[in-house]
Amino acid sequence: MRKSLPVELGTMTSESGVYQVGAEALLHGEFGVYPSKGARYALSLTPTELHIQRLVPKPEDDQRTVVPLADMVGCHTLRSTTSCDPAAYFSVYSYPLKKKKVGMSSSRTRQRTVHTFCVDGATQYAQNQALAEKWAMAIKCLVLGVPITSETELEPSLLPRPRRLLLLVNPFGGRGHALQYCHTHILPMITEADISYNLIQTERQNHARELVQAINLAEWDGIVIISGDGLLFEVINGLMERPDWEKAIKMPVGILPCGSGNALAGALNFNGGFEQAMGSELLLNCTLLLCRSIITPMDLVSVTTCSGTRCFSFLSVAWGFVSDVDIESEKYRHMGSARFTVGTMVRLASLRTYRGRLSYLPVTESHLHRSISRSITLAPNGSLSSFQRSPLHRTISDMGLCEERNVLFKRGSSILDTNELPSFDASPSPSPLNALQSSSFPFDSVPDDLAPQNHVLHGVGEPSPVRHMHGPPDDLLVPLSQPVPKNWVTVEGDFILMLALYQSHLGADLFTAPSAYFNDGLIHLFFVKAGITRAALVRLFLAMEKGTHFQLDCPHLHQFHVRAFRLEPLTRKGTLTVDGERVEYGPIQAQIHGSLSNLITGARGVRSSPL
Numbered sequence: 001m002r003k004s005l006p007v008e009l010g011t012m013t014s015e016s017g018v019y020q021v022g023a024e025a026l027l028h029g030e031f032g033v034y035p036s037k038g039a040r041y042a043l044s045l046t047p048t049e050l051h052i053q054r055l056v057p058k059p060e061d062d063q064r065t066v067v068p069l070a071d072m073v074g075c076h077t078l079r080s081t082t083s084c085d086p087a088a089y090f091s092v093y094s095y096p097l098k099k100k101k102v103g104m105s106s107s108r109t110r111q112r113t114v115h116t117f118c119v120d121g122a123t124q125y126a127q128n129q130a131l132a133e134k135w136a137m138a139i140k141c142l143v144l145g146v147p148i149t150s151e152t153e154l155e156p157s158l159l160p161r162p163r164r165l166l167l168l169v170n171p172f173g174g175r176g177h178a179l180q181y182c183h184t185h186i187l188p189m190i191t192e193a194d195i196s197y198n199l200i201q202t203e204r205q206n207h208a209r210e211l212v213q214a215i216n217l218a219e220w221d222g223i224v225i226i227s228g229d230g231l232l233f234e235v236i237n238g239l240m241e242r243p244d245w246e247k248a249i250k251m252p253v254g255i256l257p258c259g260s261g262n263a264l265a266g267a268l269n270f271n272g273g274f275e276q277a278m279g280s281e282l283l284l285n286c287t288l289l290l291c292r293s294i295i296t297p298m299d300l301v302s303v304t305t306c307s308g309t310r311c312f313s314f315l316s317v318a319w320g321f322v323s324d325v326d327i328e329s330e331k332y333r334h335m336g337s338a339r340f341t342v343g344t345m346v347r348l349a350s351l352r353t354y355r356g357r358l359s360y361l362p363v364t365e366s367h368l369h370r371s372i373s374r375s376i377t378l379a380p381n382g383s384l385s386s387f388q389r390s391p392l393h394r395t396i397s398d399m400g401l402c403e404e405r406n407v408l409f410k411r412g413s414s415i416l417d418t419n420e421l422p423s424f425d426a427s428p429s430p431s432p433l434n435a436l437q438s439s440s441f442p443f444d445s446v447p448d449d450l451a452p453q454n455h456v457l458h459g460v461g462e463p464s465p466v467r468h469m470h471g472p473p474d475d476l477l478v479p480l481s482q483p484v485p486k487n488w489v490t491v492e493g494d495f496i497l498m499l500a501l502y503q504s505h506l507g508a509d510l511f512t513a514p515s516a517y518f519n520d521g522l523i524h525l526f527f528v529k530a531g532i533t534r535a536a537l538v539r540l541f542l543a544m545e546k547g548t549h550f551q552l553d554c555p556h557l558h559q560f561h562v563r564a565f566r567l568e569p570l571t572r573k574g575t576l577t578v579d580g581e582r583v584e585y586g587p588i589q590a591q592i593h594g595s596l597s598n599l600i601t602g603a604r605g606v607r608s609s610p611l
């Protein structure tokens, strides 16, 4: 029986800080590095870190480099191109957060870092290669959450086969940089994580919806959206339109944020334990999470509009201020996430009230407790099992669709040095809203530019295709033509906004429902009643960035945990959105379906605060 190797307690420098260590070492060894300058290093791998201590020419006093597992995406073994070199090599790929100077100020960015070690203790290449493989396997197991101890026999069978992901890129999402980010950020990282992929550019609205209706589910371990929340809405609804929807909707879905709102990415980032982030930092955090194979069940909400059209929503239903800003700010799309700040200011300048009747089914105390325990106990179960499927036989190109498969970044044949990722603008959303001060003002009436919508919007000039939506029955709802059940609560009056949210974030920097969790079984229903001042509304949205808006004790803001709701707008004109997409205006109702789908979260996460 092998003994556990203790790592000495001491101070170590990591790429992002100083650590005290004292954990069990899984592996220990002494290696050279590449490129070689004669230096030798002692390596210790613990369940959470790789410790690197220089030995020769001289140990650096009490200073070791620590690469946290949380920053690693993978490890590859390499062979020298010089045939007489018996050494084997392994490269550890990590993306630590580093400070970066931008003009006078500094920002944080993840920087690709490669540590390449030379295994040269034996005279035969085969022996050196076996040791390099052992290290690579241990690191991959840790990254993928495969449990190992210092006594585990490290064999290839420990690792699941590489995942196969279908990547759907909307080249026009957000500021239109999604393809560029694929090439500079996403594909290099997922290649290092041994994920194989097919990448398809969406060519029009609803293209993604049609694609996922036609795919062979057995060929994929997950569908990942490289765009904003709107494209994921299409994918989820495309899966629900399949005759085999019950199986299809269990296909893990993921998102790499290249849109403008990026609400789900904000929730994933928060769940992953990262600080609130935007732009490239958010994208790299989410890609890092994608490299881990943890999935978590996710609730979906079935939404029925006045024509009887049913769709499935993973994020929100909005009416009033929020949906107005979302739709009206489309014209500022080139600004990225700043479009919402500008849209908010414009809408604040002529704030509207909407008359309506909001009814909801409150969550009972017992259901609330069930929801909390379910969300905590189910989250860790999303493990590797769903990624262990039969091999792919066919690629998307066989289906006559455009494909770019691993052609952009071919790695593994050469030894790589530390590189820095090219940076791109982080689309900060400054808050010029601070400048607005007002205590009272007259509300504008609803203008004519918001014409009533009589159909679900499918895009300008595009005929509405006939769709057949499946899904579980809405057992909590009665038809819109009938009054709501007696155990529902109804509020009638003038509203500034109504928002039904089921994720923690409404945008990457809008921490609107801090207690929400992917499968908490709850709709977090918010509304703001008329009478609130502009200044108070501004304060609410500013506080929302940190999730402290409830601490303001605003008497106009109300929140309830519900399982179903119905909204009957009594104002003739207005905008309703589902997951940020405009839907027909009129009475609308919805109910939650707990854990209906699966989301690639990459982290087990814990609820940040009690409900």
Ligand SMILES: Nc1ncnc2c1ncn2[C@@H]1O[C@H](COP(=O)(O)OP(=O)(O)OP(=O)(O)O)[C@@H](O)[C@H]1O
Pocket: 170, 171, 172, 173, 174, 175, 202, 203, 204, 205, 206, 207, 227, 228, 229, 230, 231, 232, 234, 258, 259, 260, 261, 262, 263, 580, 581
């Ligand atoms: N090639 C394309 N051309 C035009 N529209 C497209 C194309 N591909 C997808 N779309 C549509 O673009 C819409 C917006 O995309 P998406 O929501 O992903 O980005 P976004 O609106 O910038 O981000 P967010 O939803 O986070 O604000 C979606 O409804 C999708 O159907």
